[in-house]
Amino acid sequence: xxxxxxxxxxxxxxxxxxxxxxxxxxxxxxxxxxxxxxxxxxxxxxxxxxxxxxxxxxxxxxxxxxxxxxxxxxxxxxxxxxxxxxxxxxxxxxxxxxxxxxxxxxxxxxxxxxxxxxxxxxxxxxxxxxxxxxxxxxxxxxxxxxxxxxxxxxxxxxxxxxxxxxxxxxxxxxxxxxxxxxxxxxxxxxxxxxx
Amino acid sequence: xxxxxxxxxxxxxxxxxxxxxxxxxxxxxxxxxxxxxxxxxxxxxxxxxxxxxxxxxxxxxxxxxxxxxxxxxxxxxxxxxxxxxxxxxxxxxxxxxxxxxxxxxxxxxxxxxxxxxxxxxxxxxxxxxxxxxxxxxxxxxxxxxxxxxxxxxxxxxxxxxxxxxxxxxxxxxxxxxxxxxxxxxxxxxxxxxxxxxxxxxxxxxxxxxxxxxxxxxxxxxxxxxxxxxxxxxxxxxxxxxxxxxxxxxxxxxxxxxxxxxxxxxxxxxxxxxxxxxxxxxxxxxxxxxxxxxxxxxxxxxxxxxxxxxxxxxxxxxxxxxxxxxxxxxxxxxxxxxxxxxxxxxxxxxxxxxxxxxxxxxxxxxxxxxxxxxxxxxxxxxxxxxxxxxxxxxxxxxxxxxxxxxxxxxxxxxxxxxxxxxxxxxxxxxxxxxxxxxxxxxxxxxxxxxxxxxxxxxxxxxxxxxxxxxxxxxxxxxxxxxxxxxxxxxxxxxxxxxxxxxxxxxxxxxxxxxxxxxxxxxxxxxxxxxxxxxxxxxxxxxxxxxxx
Numbered sequence: 001x002x003x004x005x006x007x008x009x010x011x012x013x014x015x016x017x018x019x020x021x022x023x024x025x026x027x028x029x030x031x032x033x034x035x036x037x038x039x040x041x042x043x044x045x046x047x048x049x050x051x052x053x054x055x056x057x058x059x060x061x062x063x064x065x066x067x068x069x070x071x072x073x074x075x076x077x078x079x080x081x082x083x084x085x086x087x088x089x090x091x092x093x094x095x096x097x098x099x100x101x102x103x104x105x106x107x108x109x110x111x112x113x114x115x116x117x118x119x120x121x122x123x124x125x126x127x128x129x130x131x132x133x134x135x136x137x138x139x140x141x142x143x144x145x146x147x148x149x150x151x152x153x154x155x156x157x158x159x160x161x162x163x164x165x166x167x168x169x170x171x172x173x174x175x176x177x178x179x180x181x182x183x184x185x186x187x188x189x190x191x192x193x194x195x
Numbered sequence: 196x197x198x199x200x201x202x203x204x205x206x207x208x209x210x211x212x213x214x215x216x217x218x219x220x221x222x223x224x225x226x227x228x229x230x231x232x233x234x235x236x237x238x239x240x241x242x243x244x245x246x247x248x249x250x251x252x253x254x255x256x257x258x259x260x261x262x263x264x265x266x267x268x269x270x271x272x273x274x275x276x277x278x279x280x281x282x283x284x285x286x287x288x289x290x291x292x293x294x295x296x297x298x299x300x301x302x303x304x305x306x307x308x309x310x311x312x313x314x315x316x317x318x319x320x321x322x323x324x325x326x327x328x329x330x331x332x333x334x335x336x337x338x339x340x341x342x343x344x345x346x347x348x349x350x351x352x353x354x355x356x357x358x359x360x361x362x363x364x365x366x367x368x369x370x371x372x373x374x375x376x377x378x379x380x381x382x383x384x385x386x387x388x389x390x391x392x393x394x395x396x397x398x399x400x401x402x403x404x405x406x407x408x409x410x411x412x413x414x415x416x417x418x419x420x421x422x423x424x425x426x427x428x429x430x431x432x433x434x435x436x437x438x439x440x441x442x443x444x445x446x447x448x449x450x451x452x453x454x455x456x457x458x459x460x461x462x463x464x465x466x467x468x469x470x471x472x473x474x475x476x477x478x479x480x481x482x483x484x485x486x487x488x489x490x491x492x493x494x495x496x497x498x499x500x501x502x503x504x505x506x507x508x509x510x511x512x513x514x515x516x517x518x519x520x521x522x523x524x525x526x527x528x529x530x531x532x533x534x535x536x537x538x539x540x541x542x543x544x545x546x547x548x549x550x551x552x553x554x555x556x557x558x559x560x561x562x563x564x565x566x567x568x569x570x571x572x573x574x575x576x577x578x579x580x581x582x583x584x585x586x587x588x589x590x591x592x593x594x595x596x597x598x599x600x601x602x603x604x605x606x607x608x609x610x611x612x613x614x615x616x617x618x619x620x621x622x623x624x625x626x627x628x629x630x631x632x633x634x635x636x637x638x639x640x641x642x643x644x645x646x647x648x649x650x651x652x653x654x655x656x657x658x659x660x661x662x663x664x665x666x667x668x669x670x671x672x673x674x675x676x677x678x679x680x681x682x683x684x685x686x687x688x689x690x691x692x693x694x695x696x697x698x699x700x701x702x703x704x705x706x707x708x709x710x711x712x713x714x715x716x717x718x719x720x721x722x723x724x725x726x727x728x729x730x731x732x733x734x735x736x737x738x739x740x741x742x
Contacts, residue, residue: 064710065710069735069736069738071736077735077736079735080732080735081734081735082735087703087707129738130738131736131738131739132739132741133738133739133740133741134741160740160741161738161739161740161741162740163740164737164738164739164740165737165738166735166737166738168738168740169738
């Protein structure tokens with residue numbers, strides 16, 4: 001008596017499963033790039049003699065691909081189909097370095113590549129959107145001077161979405177980050193003037 | 196009627212005519228007696244010559260009052276001088292004592308003084324300087340060849356100064372104390388016995404109170420010019436002392452006041468002020484130290500020190516006394532010890548150098564210290580002061596481990612026991628070490644050392660062969676190449692290297708894969724058939740812009 005599965009039956013089952021698997025609706029993913037505006041022209045970079053960038057620390061829930069939406073107080077949900085194009089930690093680092101440089105009108109380099117006396121560091125504590133159409137950014141930064149003295153600042157702002165959807169949320173978050181970079185630039189200039 | 200009868204008296208009466216002769220006789224007797232009683236003494240004064248003397252003319256004066264007259268001038272019996280007979284007034288007879296002095300006053304003109312000009316008109320006269328009046332009337336005197344500079348009864352202090360050479364000090368020179376004239380040199384003569392110049396000086400009162408046993412006298416005549424590392428030092432006295440000479444006195448630096456001095460006390464006359472500083476102490480005492488060591492380099496004047504503090508000097512080596520003590524006799528008799536007869540050395544120690552007063556009482560105190568110190572270990576040692584020149588000195592110190600001894604007496608001086616010291620002790624120790632070396636098994640040690648050296652030679656030979664091996668010689672090059680390779684490898688792993696960047700990118704990709712795996716796991720956990728059946732996940736909630 002033959003109890004084994006016949007090869008024909010096995011091929012039929014596999015074909016059936018394949019058809020079932022391919023029968024789903026195709027997913028439409030969206031990827032967003034966190035980048036500064038393109039510079040006006042190409043030029044050489046000169047490390048600032050006054051300012052340097054220490055580091056950007058990002059809250060772990062932010063450092064993931066999907067854009068974060070707070071669906072209820074204390075409950076967030078990363079989007080599956082709306083994702084950042086690159087890891088947030090590196091993207092935030094590069095974005096803030098470029099925008100702070102633009103704010104102080106000097107090329108701010110990482111601390112390891114600069115001898116500048118004033119070094120700023122940033123922690124992004126919250127960066128997400130809400131169901132009622134706001135983008136939220138909570139951040140802290142501190143400036144360390146020559147004598148290791150520290151000056152700390154806090155940034156907490158929301159910005160309403162210009163339209164519905166994750167693209168508007170990405171734009172709003174980028175606008176908040178631009179405002180944060182501008183504030184950091186002002187505080188650096190102020191610290192340099194005070195010194 | 197009665198008739199008066201004459202009363203006849205028998206007897207002889209003196210004729211009044213004799214009254215006058217008797218009165219004249221009595222007057223004559225009175226005059227003779229009075230003349231005898233009030234007649235001044237007749238004295239004789241011996242002079243070297245009769246210059247200025249004239250019988251019946253030359254007067255004797257005291258305080259410019261005539262108190263006598265030369266009545267006769269004649270040669271002495273031996274014709275070596277002149278003897279003048281002087282009739283003195285009666286009322287000065289009490290002044291004619293043994294210390295009464297006479298001298299002829301004539302006109303004198305010199306650098307130091309001008310005197311006796313009145314004798315140019317009145318003629319020479321004899322001046323008397325009365326004595327103290329003690330003792331019987333004296334009638335024989337010897338005149339001074341020169342006028343005394345100080346009256347015999349002048350208050351003050353007369354001292355004797357002894358100088359090594361005549362120098363420029365002479366009679367009449369000033370005695371100076373801190374630039375002020377307080378006395379004079381009365382006489383200067385050469386003492387044949389001591390072979391030194393002897394000066395008699397007189398310090399006027401009240402300046403005589405400045406003189407005590409600690410003062411020093413030095414010659415201030417002329418100009419003293421000394422050159423040293425500190426520059427030129429010029430010392431001069433007053434103008435008259437520069438021109439005429441003089442003697443100054445005072446306490447040397449660091450010398451305390453001494454005892455009062457009696458008239459006639461002898462002091463050393465130093466050549467200069469600096470000389471008083473070199474040896475500023477007067478009081479001291481002699482001691483004897485006998486050594487059995489070699490005394491070469493120990494010369495008179497060598498220092499005697501107590502723990503490095505100068506206390507005195509070596510006077511001399513007492514060879515004559517040693518001979519007198521009978522060393523030669525002992526040697527002749529064969530009684531000399533194995534170490535030989537110790538050689539006595541006379542030393543002179545001054546208590547003033549130990550900040551004690553420079554007095555005789557301090558000398559006694561120092562002697563007492565020595566005599567009580569010797570039983571407690573005070574010993575003298577022969578030390579080498581200069582290894583190049585071999586100059587030696589005598590050191591004093593306490594050695595508690597020294598053999599018991601008492602301060603003895605040798606040649607009339609206190610003897611301080613001696614022990615070997617300084618280089619001598621070192622030499623003794625070196626000799627002891629050499630003795631031990633001599634007793635050591637040198638030959639056996641050398642044999643062992645030779646064997647050890649032979650073994651070492653073999654080891655070195657083997658090591659040489661090993662080093663000459665081609666593989667061993669190539670080892671450094673191989674090691675260097677290995678290190679270079681290691682450096683290259685490490686450079687490839689450095690943060691800026693391509694490998695590091697590739698590794699970093701791979702890690703990011705791995706992280707992303709793990710994240711996707713996490714998402715897949717979560718999906719399968721929520722819907723186990725999601726791998727086969729399409730997952731029906733809710734769509735992403737859409738954020739809505741506020742109206």
